[in-house]
Amino acid sequence: MYDYDLLVVGSANADLVIGVERRPGAGETVLGSDLVVHPGGKGANQAVAAARLGARTALLARVGDDAHGRLLLDSQRRAGVDTVGVLVGGAPTGVALITVDPSGDNSIVVSPGANALLAPGDVRAAASLFQASRVVSAQLEIPLGTVVEVVRNLADGGRFVLNPSPPRPLPSEVLAVCDPLIVNEHEARVILGDACVGAGPADWARILLAKGPRSVVVTLGAEGALVASDQGVSRIPPVRVTAVDTTGAGDAFTAALAYRLAGGASLADAAAYAARVGAVAVTRGGAQDSYPSAAEVEAL
Numbered sequence: 072m073y074d075y076d077l078l079v080v081g082s083a084n085a086d087l088v089i090g091v092e093r094r095p096g097a098g099e100t101v102l103g104s105d106l107v108v109h110p111g112g113k114g115a116n117q118a119v120a121a122a123r124l125g126a127r128t129a130l131l132a133r134v135g136d137d138a139h140g141r142l143l144l145d146s147q148r149r150a151g152v153d154t155v156g157v158l159v160g161g162a163p164t165g166v167a168l169i170t171v172d173p174s175g176d177n178s179i180v181v182s183p184g185a186n187a188l189l190a191p192g193d194v195r196a197a198a199s200l201f202q203a204s205r206v207v208s209a210q211l212e213i214p215l216g217t218v219v220e221v222v223r224n225l226a227d228g229g230r231f232v233l234n235p236s237p238p239r240p241l242p243s244e245v246l247a248v249c250d251p252l253i254v255n256e257h258e259a260r261v262i263l264g265d266a267c268v269g270a271g272p273a274d275w276a277r278i279l280l281a282k283g284p285r286s287v288v289v290t291l292g293a294e295g296a297l298v299a300s301d302q303g304v305s306r307i308p309p310v311r312v313t314a315v316d317t318t319g320a321g322d323a324f325t326a327a328l329a330y331r332l333a334g335g336a337s338l339a340d341a342a343a344y345a346a347r348v349g350a351v352a353v354t355r356g357g358a359q360d361s362y363p364s365a366a367e368v369e370a371l
Contacts, residue, residue: 081114082212116322319358
């Protein structure tokens with residue numbers, strides 16, 4: 072019997088968000104809106120998004136012993152996330168500097184802070200969380216060595232979901248257990264490099280799958296997503312909405328997909344549900360503040 076549908080291992084940041092008419096070019100200064108501080112970080116975002124949907128969720132992360140760390144812990148607990156795995160101290164809480172333009176597109180710079188101190192030893196010390204979780208989700212805003220340790224601690228029969236963001240080369244040990252590897256268009260281009268030249272998204276999915284993951288999902292924003300496995304490549308149709316802010320939408324998608332997989336859904340069905348969750352999220356400002364409940368997704 073699993074205690075958790077989903078264990079998220081990843082980053083927890085304070086998101087410092089400014090709206091701009093357009094994002095600045097090199098050497099350029101532009102004026103923006105008032106600064107707004109939201110709880111964020113890809114790991115913390117995914118945990119909140121899953122818990123809002125009804126998933127029994129735990130988070131393994133590290134925050135600073137500071138106001139931003141308390142903001143993040145409060146947000147997790149309000150959403151119903153089990154924070155027994157959240158470590159406190161060692162460095163200031165990570166910070167993400169985010170600019171959002173009128174179309175909802177964003178640019179993000181992250182200062183890792185305490186996230187950089189989430190170590191392989193912390194993963195080993197949390198072995199009981201791994202054994203109690205159906206699905207484990209991770210990202211790359213924490214050290215890669217820590218992610219490697221995550222895959223070594225998966226429970227027998229446990230499933231691993233990875234969003235390689237920010238993208239970097241991945242060891243075969245990690246790729247071999249990704250089920251799925253979830254990438255957006257930018258991440259796919261970085262990981263594939265020259266292999267992207269002259270290829271379309273369906274080709275990207277096939278090439279990524281050939282690198283070793285058990286399955287692959289390529290998210291295409293307003294164009295939906297692609298799902299690839301040994302059964303072939305299929306398209307997940309988009310959900311048409313008017314985007315306000317895309318910050319954290321990818322995290323909502325990943326969390327929803329992982330939650331549905333924990334419940335036994337097929338990858339295609341899980342991705343279709345995740346597309347609906349992501350669609351609701353982009354109609355609202357912020358990351359965690361934008362995440363819907365299961366009832367709101369059904370209403371869509």
